[in-house]
Amino acid sequence: MIELRAIEKVYPLGAHFVHALRGIDLTIEQGEILAITGPSGSGKSTLLQIAGCLDTPTRGSYRLLGDEVAGLPARRLSLIRNRVLGFVFQSYHLLPRLSARRNVELPLLYAGVSRAERRSRAVAALEEVGLGQRVEHRPSELSGGERQRVAVARALVTRPRVLLADEPTGNLDTRSGAAVLDLFRRANQDRGITIVIVTHDLSVARATDREIAIRDGAVVHDGAPRAA
């Protein structure tokens, strides 16, 4: 369902150009749960952003669900992000002034879902991540682990085909991190959602079925998660 062919990404940086990705070929099937690993600056986040239609490749082809998306206008990309993809970030990226429920409702608002349905689906999604009692709390009133679970609920509430997570456990203690990974695995097993996790933590990678290791903008390993 995700097919990346000869993807390159070049950033201008002052007078120079940085080759963040140097020809990535990658196929991810529906229902996979996998990790993209690599050291800082390896290009793994850039790869996730391109896969998440948040960024566009400089060269190469990206077919999502069979359709070419490289070079689509911003309006079409936002529609794809809203209907097909879900995101979880390291620093949660919740809107601080909105309650957990209103945060989770946000993507449904852009999808044109009615107010009553938004509300009931958001509450259900929060219950699913174990926050049924914290629905009206603001992010500042929640712990880091709880915030990340709100973010997971927000990513899943639209029933996406793919969930993309960028260092989702990076700011969490081991137990909270494990709880978040558990939520990913459940979404993968129960609902067949494809899960892509970017991480530099090999223990996180080992919790998945497949590891794609990136170094200097190229794939150096693609297969079963490696031992630490």
Add this chain to the structure above:
Amino acid sequence: MSPLALARLAAEGLWDERRRVGLAAVGVVIGVTSIVLLISIGTGARTYVRDQFGGVGADTIVVIPGRVDTTGAIPGMVPGVPRPITIEDVRAILHGARSVASVAPVTIGTSKVQAGEKSRDCMVLGATAEFEEVRRFHAAVGRFLPPDGQATRGDRTCTLGDTVARELFRGENPLGKQVRIGGMRFRVQGVMEPKGRQQGFDLDELVFVPEPVAHKIFNLRSVSRVLVRMRDVESEDLAKAEIKAVLKKRHKGIEDFTVITPGQVLESLQRIVSVLTGALAGIAAVSLLVGGIGIANTALVATTARTEEVGIKKALGAGPGWILAQFVLESAALGAIGGLGGAGLAWLLCKIALLTLGKGLPLETPAWSIGLAIVSCGVVGLLAGALPAARAAALDPIQALRAGGGGRK
């Protein structure tokens, strides 16, 4: 996206940012308050001017001795002393000009008016019965003055203005009582209806005596002015020409008098008022501009401070249209709220001013000015918000998320 959902989004955005929005709204409120106050003062001034100078009536021509023309010469400064306009001239106008309905000569002077112990200085008008009709100013009790030709220089009757009667007689019936004017004794035969201020002086403070008597008191040969009522408002130019012809013939062909038509008066008044209105509109526009800059600044700060929010919303699938609409609506609503607040404040200030400083203040807040203030503030807000909103909508989601201090490792 439905307009309702957008409006709700904008309302939420405003509520979420209520502190910053409040500060910006204060700027708009001040701008709008000044606009509505200026319009109130302008409108009040227009009404005041109209009431003050419009009282003579659209069908009344005024003739005064001496020549006032476009050279700006003051009557009496023209070469040679102007001929007086005599009572015979007045009669000639009535008989010689066919478009004239009636003629009221007026002679003006000031004198001490005394009744018993009380006295005051008054403007004394020598007039005839025709004055009542031409000037539309009537006796409330008793009689006005005899018609032209029926009074003699020895006719010692007078009619008092409302204020004069009340001050000199303090609730007593003045009819038949004696007053002294310029050292002569007069019998009060009438009191005028209250009329208030017009053309810069208070009609209720006048004392009326028969025309020939005024000439005797003030030792004059000429009437001060002649009020001429036309048969037809449309025949203004004809009447003016006829009056000029009659008087010139009697004044050896010299035009040593001035004929003022209501059209001329109206024209010069309109010129004054339009200058006044233009000046006020200019000030109002500047105020609105200042308010608009305030909104633009808030919108700019908002989009900069809310870059992360924009990034998050974009990541969740908000298209550029959503972001644009949200920010534009927010600033338009901000403008409208500021407009509403400012209009309300201005209205309140007007009421307070009228209550504390008196009803006579020329202040009027027309409803349209409030509507205009709100709508124009909304439009200014819309325009001021458009650029920052477009900037926000065009933000790259990755850059925007990164600006939030998270993300990149």
